[in-house]
Amino acid sequence: MILKRNVLALALASGLCFTAGIQATPTDTGANAGGNAAGNGATSDPQAAPANAQQADQNTTGDATKQTQDQQLAKSLSAITVTGYNQGMEKAIDYQRYADTIQNVITPADIGGLPDQSIADALTRLPGVSAERIAGQASQINIRGLSGNFIQTTLNGREQPSTSGSNYIQFDQYPSELINMATVYKSSQASLITGGVGGTIGMETANPLNAPKEQNLNVDVRGSYNSQANDVAGANSNGYRVSAAWQGKFLDNTLGVGLGVAQMYQPHVAEQFVGEASDGSLYNVGGRQGYLTQGLQLQQNGGTERRTGEIATIVWKPTDELQVSGDAFYSKFKNESFGYGFRTQNIYQSGVTITNPVFGPNGTMTGGTVSGTGGSQQFSNETTADNYTTNTSVFSGGLNMKWNHDRWHVDADLSLSRATSNEINVDTTADPYSNLGSATPTLMPQSTTYQLAGRSIGTVSFANPGLYTNLNDLGLSRYGVYPYIYHDKMKAFRTSVKYDMPNSSWLSALEAGVYLNNHTYNADREAYVYGSEWGTDNTNKGAAGYNQPALSIPASAATLTCWKGKFSGLPCFMQLNGPAILAAHGLTANPVQSFANNWTLIQSGQVNEQTRDLFLMADIDAQDVFGHELTGNVGFRYSHQKQYSNGLQQVGNGAGVPITDGLGVTSLDYAPLTVGKTYADWLPSLNLAYHLTDNDQARFSAAKVLARPPINQMLAGSGSWVSSGQYNVWGGTSPLLDPLRATQYDLTFEHYFEDSSGLISGGVFYKDIKSFVQAVTYNNFDFAAAGIPVPTDPNTGKPYLNGQYQTAFNAKGGEVRGLEVSFAKNHIFPGIWEGLGVQTNFALTSSTVSNPTTLGGPTSYIGLPGLSKRVASAAVFYDYGPFSARLSGNYRSSFASDTQMSVTNQMVTFASETVYDFQASYDITKQWGVVFQMLNLSNQPTRTYFGSDPSQTGTIQYFGRTTYLGVNFKL
Template identity: 40%
Template structure:
């Protein structure tokens, strides 16, 4: 494919540079499309004096107004004058878009109630992969200072790359030849401070943001060059309580004769550390004549985080002796739990150490050739790569009866008394002192790397032919795109010691010494909770294991390190044809497009399947410690499918300031990468051979959607009002399905002939647990209303006052079944918040610009990150930010910013608010700095 790409580009460049004929423009009556383009250009000229936040809103509305699809945009001025930490923060203010906060800041984005797996993202028109190990793009990887424009496409068209059932987000970097200035420079420097860092010992308080960019035009504006750099260094701070799901079984905990469900346990922790993001962007644009434009661009971002999590973990409550149980709505929410010798209830102190390095690289070369005055050909080659290396390091200590004994044993009198307090901090007390070095010993270390890589290479060829005499179409477009994607996942492990003090020979606990530890107290909302020991892990591990003797490896004793290491491949060929409308209906000018996109996908995955014994199909597999097995089969499975995606976008131009849009389309989204992974495990039960696996042969998500919107633009560029209704019908979702009496031969899964534990007993098929598209789909529908208004009619200084408000309401009949609250419950679609409100009050006058923004998100279902990812109810939240700038000179601005102005926490729960989930407080982040531009 690489040779094919190179040949195509060589031909295109040679043809474009060597031959071109350009016809004289003829005087004709302006079509609707031409009139709109002229109005757009004239509007830009007429409003050139608009400055500050109002200018950024105007630019965004201008993009929305003249788009041929239903969309929302964020302009470069918005991102540059008072830049957000990432593009995610900026996009989360748009109607129908919500952000999922990770570590206190926006990361993944949801659109109209659908989560990040359903959101497709492009950079400069090219598909982007993600270091998350999924299809969910981490938008905090993209510094806002390096993105010139971002748009959310809510209705598709045939020329857009398929993949966004929820919608598509397009980001753009600089195009130097399109700049109005011959040379421009922007430098930004600001310091930051987190006001909660002083409550987390060893947390970083101060950070900084530095960015610089240059764009220039040379050789009579035939050559353009742009380069940018952005660095973010910020504290990572949180104090949290995490209640775990109610999967601990049930028993009568308060002696009332009725059984109550019990939580797995809970955590009390300080989180601290630092995050560093370095972003780079460069673009070279060459226009040797008016017919040919060649542009190459590179974007690279590296995000590193080093974080610790210290405090307590209380686990396996159901394995303890429960007294004085406190019950609410059929669940135990408090009581005293004591250790039973030989059972697995324990109180652990945690000193976890997590590191994560995520890298994203996007490159592309684009050639546009106007072959004639009507025909334009475009060729594009691109690569998007991501790499992630997340290392989850856990370190647990336990209370022992006597830490000075020759053979220490876990204290059998350990107990906890606790009482949850809904969405407020609970009360927790232990009967032992977990700062006592004569009792507390290091019990276990576990290091669990997650290494992911993802890469997509694509070649795209497009043509556009302008129609001069058509009564219906202004132009026709057609094209083809070929892409190859490979996603790899690799796991390894290092473990020493034991969670519960059940030690293997030579893996006993470590006696801690005073030079290894420091006593830590909780404060703020968590004041009064028990103190714990913060451990210097380097000193402790070197004393316990010897310097550096804790390298993770693939280990057959933990066969999941093989079964969860796999490769997923997707080869896609897509072709489209699209007619761009320029006509009239009932005397009303109509623009838009009508098209069809056809997509053929060949997906496959390779991974290990453990069939439990040696068979003719198995092979010998050895781990890095020299242990070998003959129980594994290297399985490759896949699926090929073709989908047709018709679409129509109609824009009825009622007046110069009013328009109605209608859109209808069939859309598709690919299954989550993790669900496509091959491999799995097996077990034998009662002479039956059973297998668990994933779904390499999954079909894509398919949906039919309809949109209708009205837009009114106020006079004098004072803003706009819009109202939209939408309906999306999704065919089905992925779910785990159990198939009885499966045909393993047809599935390509070898089944052993006999039960190794019962010689001579033949095996028969039992069950096959896998991922399928069987989950019932349904509708997602709702409406969005937005108004942007500058009160220019007000006298004097008040003419710079304005507001930007949006309201979204979404509902769905799609439901899932979940039992994390202890009983089977029907829950709504994860990621769907029924009500979402975004509001900004801004003021621009002379040299001063300021705004306060609030984003409200209704309660929704989402993933709570704990020992394992668990679905939980997220409570509603309102996140407020404040930003201000003052222009000291024509080129110099001073800036002030506060993110999370009210220190809004993240709060989750299971089933009802009495079953506390996460309570996580992040603090306010303050910024102060300067911006220089010329």
């Protein structure tokens, strides 16, 4: 490990960083571009294809049949003469056609040519691929109905760390301007890094030696305007995107250097109406039994988003046999997000009076008048001021060497990747009080009348709205800071050796390799809390031991704000500046880990994963199988995993070790804990392509695959309590989780039109997933057998009896099955309409998995998180001379997810949505062009509801449409 760090340090100090020509499949070598379009050495630039073909011709002792496959791809790519969207479509079709695996490809006509805010938007144009929109932007990717925790992601063949705090990748971290190609692997093969039960996404950056000219420069500048920002107090409507990419070739085209930067600055804008969840209990409401919800929220989200991505690369190829490269990618994303509005809370608290209730079809109250008496009763219309500002960063880089000699091909890669995420997460609440300013202010009586409107914005009114805009009545009840801090780091090495077999009638090559990865994940939770919600909890005395009453609000720290547009007519509120209110009273927030908030210690900790894989794979190329050619691969991967977590266990009774918290308090009630396990899997895989004609082929794939458990659910930390002589543990996480294993099958048919001008494909797939991670409570759990120490009962002198264990476990899995069809065609009409093209795809997915939920009231069942039964996209594009235009739409039907915007994450149903985008460009000269773009043309909101009842509103969020206008310069 010391040697690895020194090599990386030397490489970075020497400027050997950023973006090599290392492709998505980490173990394929240069001779196999046809067998696996995204393999190492496969060019993603048509200008480089003739060189590959020439090199294949010169290697006369190699695999002649396999070279023919390479030459077919190279010849097809080099023959593409169209420009714009037509070129990108035709290149993508060729990569898919000549690949060994079932895959779909996104590739731009030029570097920086993807018309998207991030690579996530581009991926949603592929069959069976959809995205969850967070703050209006595509972020987490779903493939074939499975969420991001089931998806493996690589950049230039290197496994990517995550900024999400879990396994799934937030793809809005990756600017589309810096990604040269993205491949979605639907089927697996032995050389792919494990982790892709839903699929594997391989992103690639450009190799400067494949650039069309010796010096290449692309500069893009665009200004943006958001249509929703004018409705949000303090939001700025304007933003911009700037990108520049340069590639140069030197020393007789043996040395390539590339640099790139992309920056985005735009408003963070959202207006949301939130209905909160039920506790699943029946209440007596107006003389009948019914279900009540916690409350409702209205909030304006403002702020700014700034993302900066940087790449650079150096590739040295002194001979035809040897290539050495160093590269890195860096992206930082700062999202300054503030939320202001109000939150009606505790509708189902005892003593609340409900009149004129309205019930939904399942007996849950969706409207009525709710009144509280104030005092110690915790029903209130809270004024809220939240801060969700998040700083994230991703670095991925390393060194790569490729050596091709005669029939031998060697690939080696050493890499370092890390990600960080820091969300400040501030929750501020204020309420109307009598005797504000005294030591014992009293919550005022309040009343709210509301009516949910399902997937539309409901109505809300207050009996006395002046209470919430009069600073003589309004006092700050609570100011809480709850940072979420994550660090994710990977050190990896992979190598493979491939041997061509020209004399075999069935096999074209044998390949073997190893993969080593040390993965470290750290989670840090902290807290600072002043006061209490509704001001009714006098047990919070603060660090100094004094009572923390509601604080008066100075006029300089509050601004009257009213709603506009779709939300107009809702009650006005005060936009609060929480830090300024504290400062006016001589207070400063300092979040720390503390025993007073012991969950901050329990939910902090470290998880370590050690991956040790090896694989063996044979490439298949049989020329006469029942009169037709059969290609593909067969192999296995042996994956050995060690996982363990370090955390703190609450043992009590002074049975721990001395630990001092962030407030300087020392306790003996906690002890360090290390728990983990090892496992190993044999993962066979088979990929076959049967070539019926020159333009028709059928594919079959089968494999065993696995995805590692969500890393945040493997923390060891736990709290405890003692009851009736039994020791009970809570925490909800477990380092003893098994991976998510699955067996999968695919069968597809593909027809390709002449000259790569289009395709028609259709296929079915089946996945048998053995388990899913869920929460569970075990009774009489054997803690000692699991490596969890049990403290001594002072009454007996023996360990406490085994009690409850609230943890995570591998619940029974289920099946996921579906079909996918796609159609793409250009050159449909002659003459001026020759540049017209269309791309469409549709996926239908179902699953036997269902999850019970009581968040909507009575128990109902929702589907597998991330699964939309129907996913479709369509695009019409046109290239004619200097003009290009594209109109696209992405549709997904309803699906379940836990990204509900609320006080805590909640599993809800997202309603179906269709998002339309448009882009047009015109090249004024060979160097200068203009571009116009509109994203989310119809201002499509995200809409959620609880359970299976669409009348039970979850969240309705409007983000606005974004318009871009800019110029492009090419050299």
